[in-house]
Amino acid sequence: AGHPVVLFLDDLQWSDAPTLELLRRVMLSHETSHLFLVGAYRSNEVAVGHPLLLILDDLKTHRTVKEIPIGPLDPGSVNHLVADALSRTENETRELGALLYEKAQGNPFFTNELIRGLYLEGAITPEAGTGRWSWDLDQARWAQMSSDVVEFMLESLRRLPPETQQVLQLAACIGASFDLVVG
Secondary structure: OOOOEEEEEOOHHHOOHHHHHHHHHHHHOOOOOOEEEEEOOOHHHOOOOOHHHHHHHHHHOOOOOOOOOOOOOOHHHHHHHHHHHOOOOHHHHHHHHHHHHHHHOOOHHHHHHHHHHHHHOOOEEEOOOOOOEEEOOOOOOOOOOOOOHHHHHHHHHHOOOHHHHHHHHHHHHHOOOOOOOOO
16 A cells, blocks of 8 residues: 555557456456556547547446546747756747747647757757757758658658668558567
8 A cells, every 4th residue: 555556558549459458457456456547548549439438438437537638738848848858948948949839839749859850950969068958040941841740750751761761661561569580
């Protein structure tokens, strides 16, 4: 009782029915009274009748289930993320944070990918020995960066070597997981 277990599971929308049934049984078991389960899923990827929603409805009749919808980050939160990532104050990153918010519309994944993209193109650089980062907004190619996260990721994939792209295409055909045997 003094040491509860917290379990975080992400992307539950991709779970298969047997996995969800296992989670339901664990949650309803009297032997798991000190378990706090946090599950995350993309609500836009589960429709009425999805196994996850059916399990959640069943759990709500037996246990306390709290749903916390999470939307996009607000401009201040994006700026906080940028300041933290670049080891700068929020006042120093205000302009960059605003540009990233405008481009990503508060999508945290896309914001991080944009920061990564700016680093890869040399617009964000580490300061030697300080642990801080600098940026040159004039060097950033904002006009060429897509505001659509899918298009942005496709552009990133297109920059990979052709051999890597071919392996990724084959892997996508195989499925979510596979064994890679080299030799």
